[in-house]
Amino acid sequence: MKGSPRLRALILIAPLLFFLGLFFVWPLITVITQSVSDPAVSRVLPRTADLIGDWDGEGAPSAEIQAAFRADIVGATDDQAVGDVTRRLNSSKSGFRSLMGKTVTAVRENPDVDLAEVDKRWADPAFWKAIQDNASPYTDSFLLAAVDMERDSAGSVVAMKEGTSANFTILMRTLWTSALVMLCCLVIGLPYAMIAASVTGWKRAVLLGAVLLPLWTSLLVRTAAWMIILQDNGIINQVLTGLGITSGPLALIYNRFGVVLAMTHVLLPFMVLPIYSVLITVPGNLMSAAASLGAHPIRAFLRVLLPLSLRGVISGALLVFMTSIGYYITPALLGGAGDQMISSVIAEYATRSANWSMAAAIGLILLVLTLALYAVYNRLSRDPIQAR
């Protein structure tokens, strides 16, 4: 067969590359673009947007810029788009609404009219400054809003007024809930993995099967199962009240407890499996060796087995954390109003208020967070021998 092996290999993986490009890379680029793009002004006033970047902000802009502006207004036939621009400019500099209305009418009558004569506000650089600020097709306002920040009129980044937006609070809540889930998984998963790695035969098969079972079940089914178990007249509450341990049902669901419990259950395999896979590579007689060298079993555990399982612990912890910050269904079904995580905010923007830019911006924040954690994971899980 002719052709270089490299080319053949490329052809072989072409479908995969195509798939990745179409369904992963391209949407990712779209989301990133969406989160920083703000084409409202630049689309309606393209000529102005091109030229006004060179304006120094002192005095009225040159005749050339003013001519471009007039030409843009003449060219802008879509009144709704002009309305968008007016709204956007007005939010940067109040007074723009009446100014634009007046100007559009005047310019459409006479394309060569002197703007300062139409309205003397055009002699005020502040209004031109508003156009200049909004002329760029790119903006950081969505990204800032995603973490409850904004630019004030002077252009510096400040926190939004309290009560305006809860994105940051929800982001922090997401991180905190994820940390809690990670901790729970660690507390249960580390001993579990150690036991699973130390037994053999059917015992190991049963232990691993039990931890893998949740992975083979639909997330929705598992969450629904928890709803049945935890609800006020669910199994647990019925048993507790039936035995007279509690007088009424405990609040097990629609709160943080239910969310953390169900997420721990679902994510436990991601903690157990990495630790287990590290532990089974540890030669079985290291603990014997430690004992023969005079180490009490507890000291042998602390000095030998625990440090050796640390790589798995770090992998597992980050895996659980990274997965849980993106959780959506479980908090939505098992949590109360105060337990919603950042994914539900994204869904809210995307599906309910159709604010794609905000949804993309928050998504991007989440992506950056995950990538940062991944970098940490990569660094910590590297083989110490290769790392040297």
Add this chain to the structure above:
Amino acid sequence: MSENFIRFQKVTKDYGTVRVVEDLDLDIARGEFVSLLGPSGSGKTTLLMMLAGFETVSAGAIVLDGQKINDLPTYKRDMGVVFQNYALFPHMSIAKNVAFPLDMRGTARAETAERVQKALDMVQLGHLADRLPGQLSGGQQQRVALARALVFEPRVVLMDEPLGALDKQLREQMQLDIRDLHHRLGLTIIFVTHDQDEALTMSDRIAVFNHGQIQQCASPREVYDHPANRFVAEFIGETNLLEGTVSAISGETLTLTLPGGASFQSHGLPGFSTGDKGLLSLRPERIDIYPQGEAPAGVNTLAGEVTDTVYQGDHLRVVIETAAGRIIARINRKVSEWENGAKVSLGFRAQDGWVIAP
């Protein structure tokens, strides 16, 4: 020097219904190098594991220096163990590995450092103290394991096929190194191996295991020259076995008559009576080959024909078909060379044979 430093008394080990060690008695003196030699599954490693405390004793007693240690946990037994897979702690540097037993004993920092350095110098690895075990070769790792097992001056050093994973040259070098350490430090070493050359090279005594029992425990020379039974004769070295009947006994010399009528004078185990069945074990290198009819007087002779010769470098392996069956001889090439089809006489002296029970 206490004669019975370690005593196994009627030690038995059962795994479920399988008995891997049965009613085993063995005494080991302080400073002795004893090899436990046997095929895999013969119980030698299990015995070592029981001595180390990794396995429980099903019945019987293990006594160390007058103290019964059946229920003493491993970490209190004060025995250095060297494993086949080295069992170094992969996350600790070489120096930390060797310092581990001293840390466990609360040895002062300065003394630890000094003893670690000494132990590493002893195995010629002082310059690698800061490396991790994964960066060392197999032979180096095993020397580290040796240093780690010796640094705390244990009462006994146990070695479980420590050289099994090394290649031949390295293994032979390590055999000499360990033997040298044994002599220099006066260590009591119990060494498990399935390699008979290793056992013959290093040991003061060899305990030959089969089916959970010791078949013979004696010096290498004794085990090789005077095997106690057929298993030992066949397991150690190569041998020709000729079955016959003891027809006369005179002092330590027996006369064994073969079914074909030939009879040989040979030394043998005590306790034979006239008329007993006996098995003559004849080591290939103890047989001389002469042109037919030219064997000297006073030796046992057997006529035959050379059917195969195998060149093996330092010696020639000659297969001879005789009336008593096929005999394998090993001859020094300096003495004679033989071609296939040559008619020969085999000769051996009474002290070169050894009669055992069939």
